[in-house]
Amino acid sequence: MSRTMWGKLRGLSLRTGLRWKLSAAIALVGALVALALSLVVHNAARVSMLDNARDLQDERAQFAQRIYEGTGRLQFGAKVDDPNIPGELREKTAEGRRATYVAEDDEASTPDIWAAVPLKDGRVLSLHSPFRDRSATIMKDLDQALIIGSIAVVFGGCALGVLIGGQLSRRLRKAAAAAGQVAQGHTGVRVGEAIGGVVRDETDDLARSVDAMADALRQRLEAERRVTADIAHELRTPVTGLLTAAELLPPGRPSELVKDRAQAMRTLVEDVLEVARLDSATERAELHDILLGEFVSRRVAVRDSGIRVDVVHESEVTTDPRRLERILGNLLANAAKHGRTPVEVTVEGRVLRVRDHGPGFPEELLDEGPSRFRTGSSDRAGHGHGLGLTIAAGQARVLGARLTFRNVRPPGSSPEVPAEGAVAVLWLPEHAPTSTGSFPVLPFPKK
Template identity: 55%
Template sequence: MSLRWRITLAIALVSTLVALALSLTVHFAYAYRQAEQARQLQTQRLELALEEYDRTGQPGLRSQLNDPKLPDRLREAASEGGTAAMVTQTPQGAVVWAALSTTGGDTLSLRSSYQPQLDDRASLDRVLLMGAAALIATGTGAGVVIGARLSRRLRHAAAAAARVADGDYSTRVSAAVGGRSRDEAAELAQAVDAMSSALQNRLQAERQVTADIAHELRTPLTGLTTAAELLPEGRSTELVRGRIAVLRDLVEDVLEVARLDTATELPELSDIAVGDFVTRRVATYSSEPEVRVATETVVATDPRRLERVLANLVSNAYNHGRPPVVVEVDGPRVRVRDHGPGFPDEVLAEGPGRFRKGSGGGHGLGLTIAVGQARVLGARLSFTNADADGGAVAVLELPVSEGEDAPGR
């Protein structure tokens, strides 16, 4: 249940309880007041009847002497002296009684119908019922309005926070929440904005440091490469040149990650046939994987970045998996699968991490670069493990704009 309906339900419940409490209070107070007034009036009438009886010796005002229908409890109370009155329920309806003892020891009583008072109380109960219904309806309506407003503000805040999480650090949650009220939602939005600004500054500093270090390493690395070319041929020279090549690739990868982190990279779009493109690019690898094209599709994408993603996925399959490596093309969807142990649990749960190395060596930036380049292309790159006979599966889904060829067309 959403927060909106929780608030509505809570206000409706409180409104119901308040309406019930007020209605019961008014009902019982009015009933008590009615009974008290009826007893007082019946007592006054009986005293007048007693005066008539003392003067004429005959009961007056419809009073009766030693009425056999008089309740025993009232008869006993009258015999103790004074005037007693009570309201009772009889098969003929509600009755108000009054009784007292005469000087001769007899019991003089007076009985009247209590039904008019009950009719008045029923009319009051109907009014109370309509008032309670109006109160509940008003409270529920107010709950819907209040809950909808708060829920809408929180949804806007959540959407803005999601955009921040996706890298749009210019988004401000407080602007998305809106309103001038200084309530908890506004305080939450301000706290998220402050956290976003602090995180943005920290990430920017880290990216700048990473880019600066990688850039500064290029100059000495160029010198090392030149010096290595001047060394005499031999085993030691080959080892030095190999380590320099690894270092050069690492520096280039770090610079590429730094550029992708800035979220300013833009693709240079061209129309390409995905199946033909993948087949030709894969054929250049020394360990050529198997390519299967189920459906050919023409998409507008950046060939250089797509080739980079494809190369990293295939290289990762050979370095950390086992042959055979199969590349399947189905329209704008490219699936790369090996038959090794599969992706680690942390990759499946959190995605690729920088410098997270597998058993096949490398410096752990290949999948990170692939994800970053896919993001620039507007594509979706997902990682799973095959259930049948094991192996890691990476699926790249290229965006298809309206008017382009779709699978099966």
């Protein structure tokens, strides 16, 4: 086998379930035990039957000896000084002892049972007969029963392995699903409660460890969020005072620079506070019914009349207009800051797309999603603090929506080919996001 083929075989991975591994292990152990017991039973039964046959042959030889010495007649097929008597049996009778012997012949299907008795005149009377057909039939039936029993043990072991492995596998799958929900931010999910069950095993130890790890991680994240929120909150007052003081400066280029930096710092503080609120998972959406295409067209026109909005299919959605506007504004700001014109907005049913024709999103963002204070490569994110897309993703979670990012490349091109643009896609849910803790806002009746 060539090295290349061996490398490919080693690279292959076979994924099997726990229940089948346990079933195979129990079946293998059962087969080995059944084989060992079958061999032991077979040999013990054969030895016992041969011993009985030798005892019977010895008794026949003694009867034949009495008859021969009394009447001179040979019975039961006995012979005197038979030249075919086995050597080992001949040696024992030469010592004046009565003996039996089992002659195994590879060509014969059954062994011969010999018995020899020394006579008074020094000669040897012997007789032999094949192992009885009835005994051979009994051994054959016994072997057949052992084979059937071994097969039943193997299949029973497989069934037992599937049953035990299935129960353990279900518990592990429940634990994995609950751990996945914890990883997605569902803080109320407990792995130990998810797996349930009366019998306690190592799965419960694993669940307790995962729950403890999740609690520790949750406490750490909450502590970091509180520190971030506290710092941003403490900075809000001095930054507001700095911005107010900058308004009192005399007109000129230095005062414009101070105002610009002060305003940028105030925006940063507000964004950090918003991120902290989104991380706390306490934000709730105020739901209204809106026409998505009309809403997006109006907001984009107010922000930048040069951006084209294409409403492919109008749809009425139940969402929070303020948060939706925040997401749309951040996506447009990101496209304007890091991409190139033209910027295109498309509404198709419940799907909102924002595309630019710049160098595309950084690979880190496509792989891991938006991250605060990480703006990616210098060609697309040379300015800013990386909070715009983070806030957009957080607001999308509050709305129960899904925000995805991808780069546009020519059809069939490899990932090394430079991107021709970036697309951010917002997928609004079909139903109101009540799972996020949102609540509908009932409109007042018209007078």
